[in-house]
Amino acid sequence: xxxxxxxxxxxxxxxxxxxxxxxxxxxxxxxxxxxxxxxxxxxxxxxxxxxxxxxxxxxxxxxxx
Numbered sequence: 001x002x003x004x005x006x007x008x009x010x011x012x013x014x015x016x017x018x019x020x021x022x023x024x025x026x027x028x029x030x031x032x033x034x035x036x037x038x039x040x041x042x043x044x045x046x047x048x049x050x051x052x053x054x055x056x057x058x059x060x061x062x063x064x065x
Contacts, residue, residue, distance in 0.1 A: 003062035008036040010054050010061070024053050 011021060018036070022029040025046065034040045035050075042050060051058050 003038075003041075003064060005036055005038045005062055007032075007050070007054075007061055010056050011036070014054060016054065021050070021053055025049055 011018070018029050018032040022032045025032070027046070031040075035042050041047075047058055047061060051061065
């Protein structure tokens, strides 16, 4: 089972930029890009923080492909 990231879609819907999210998370913009493109997945603690910043539930970050 492959999980397709929805991070970019969720950020775009809220008008959030990768740079701003990265600053709020204390991570690099490249890491946000990697998460958004499914190259790597965030650790669970980072995923929860990302959800808080984006304003979504953790289940919304990915969808089954």
